[in-house]
Amino acid sequence: MATFPILKTTAITQYPLARREQFQNQTVRFVDGREQRYRDSAGARLEWDIQLSQLDEGELAAIEEFFLESQGTFGSFSFTDPWDGKVHDNCSVAGDGLALVTAQEMHGSARLTVVRNI
Amino acid sequence: MAAYPQLQSGALSQFPVQKKRRTRTVVNLAADGSTIKLADPAAAVTEWLLTYRDLSDDEAATMRAFFNAAEGTLNGFTFLDPAGNLLAWSEQLDNAAWQTGPLLSLTSEISDPQGGTHAWRLSNSGAAEQTIGQTLSSPGEYHYCLSAFVRAAAATSVQLMIGSEVARRAVTSEWTRIACTSRGDDQATSVRFALEIGAGDAVDVYGLQVEAQTAASGYKASTHSGVYEDAHLADDALTITRTDVNRHSCTVKIIHANHL
Numbered sequence: 001m002a003t004f005p006i007l008k009t010t011a012i013t014q015y016p017l018a019r020r021e022q023f024q025n026q027t028v029r030f031v032d033g034r035e036q037r038y039r040d041s042a043g044a045r046l047e048w049d050i051q052l053s054q055l056d057e058g059e060l061a062a063i064e065e066f067f068l069e070s071q072g073t074f075g076s077f078s079f080t081d082p083w084d085g086k087v088h089d090n091c092s093v094a095g096d097g098l099a100l101v102t103a104q105e106m107h108g109s110a111r112l113t114v115v116r117n118i
Numbered sequence: 119m120a121a122y123p124q125l126q127s128g129a130l131s132q133f134p135v136q137k138k139r140r141t142r143t144v145v146n147l148a149a150d151g152s153t154i155k156l157a158d159p160a161a162a163v164t165e166w167l168l169t170y171r172d173l174s175d176d177e178a179a180t181m182r183a184f185f186n187a188a189e190g191t192l193n194g195f196t197f198l199d200p201a202g203n204l205l206a207w208s209e210q211l212d213n214a215a216w217q218t219g220p221l222l223s224l225t226s227e228i229s230d231p232q233g234g235t236h237a238w239r240l241s242n243s244g245a246a247e248q249t250i251g252q253t254l255s256s257p258g259e260y261h262y263c264l265s266a267f268v269r270a271a272a273a274t275s276v277q278l279m280i281g282s283e284v285a286r287r288a289v290t291s292e293w294t295r296i297a298c299t300s301r302g303d304d305q306a307t308s309v310r311f312a313l314e315i316g317a318g319d320a321v322d323v324y325g326l327q328v329e330a331q332t333a334a335s336g337y338k339a340s341t342h343s344g345v346y347e348d349a350h351l352a353d354d355a356l357t358i359t360r361t362d363v364n365r366h367s368c369t370v371k372i373i374h375a376n377h378l
Contacts, residue, residue: 008232024151041151057336058232061203064139065341072141074157092155096141102201104133106336118151 002077060108072096121257128261128332178366190354202344219248231293237324251312258306265297265334277314
């Protein structure tokens with residue numbers, strides 16, 4: 001399985017790193033005011049918002065190649081959660097777009113969101 | 119096919135270069151949050167936003183002439199990615215994209231100067247020079263820089279070839295980045311870039327890269343070539359601002375879509 005590329009420093013990402021967890025529950029409310037709740041998904045949705053800056057040309061190209069290899073949101077890969085080091089095997093890029101900016105030599109930046117597939 | 123103009127400096131663009139990759143995936147989202155996905159490779163789109171400052175009168179005139187020849191978004195042209203490696207499969211020298219001499223043997227997974235094992239050992243068992251290279255459908259009149267990291271157990275030399283131009287570079291036992299800058303052959307619609315290994319030599323090679331500029335930038339591993347044929351301008355208008363004597367600025371948006 002493909003793996004999300006790491007930086008030359010061996011770091012997975014840079015600060016700031018936002019991680020979002022989302023459950024999907026349903027609530028049925030009865031006439032008397034009581035509620036019944038149930039889980040409506042196979043698991044929690046996990047997202048990491050990855051912002052990378054000051055990348056050199058090789059690191060930026062690796063991100064781009066990874067995105068192309070994944071065909072955007074289509075492909076799946078394993079991703080190591082930078083918060084706790086846990087490896088999630090079935091992740092995808094969220095969205096079919098990737099913006100890359102080369103501000104000057106060795107000053108590339110990119111931003112993408114990784115989502116754990118349910 | 120027409121080609122996007124190089125600046126007088128030999129560069130294709132200035133910093134910053136903004137590039138967007140877009141793909142298309144059909145996603146069927148189930149009620150439980152799981153998904154079924156279908157890729158649509160033909161719908162891939164690449165966009166570049168190039169910002170120019172301090173262009174000379176001649177460069178601004180060239181841009182204007184190119185815009186008029188393209189008639190805005192109407193006509194396609196060849197665009198060379200200014201932020202990419204023009205060579206395809208730069209770390210897979212046994213890929214079909216490479217034209218390799220018959221007596222040149224390739225050994226993979228050699229340790230490379232960046233701490234990985236993506237270098238290749240090229241061994242020439244023949245009695246004459248052997249080459250490995252790619253022919254790109256790129257304009258001959260451009261300036262190109264061909265670069266590579268090389269080393270050899272015994273000091274030797276290799277030749278870098280851009281079209282009919284040849285430059286010899288020394289190879290030592292330490293990883294060294296060698297480069298050659300030249301134009302292709304005028305009027306040519308394709309240029310061959312190659313590395314030539316002498317008879318009986320064995321050379322470790324890593325990071326072969328071609329760029330449409332006069333010096334090498336950081337190595338970018340590639341699977342796709344940075345040559346985009348049938349690219350188009352994304353706008354039907356081009357605004358060039360004169361900021362001073364012999365100084366102009368403008369912004370150009372270029373788009374390449376597989377399905378166009």
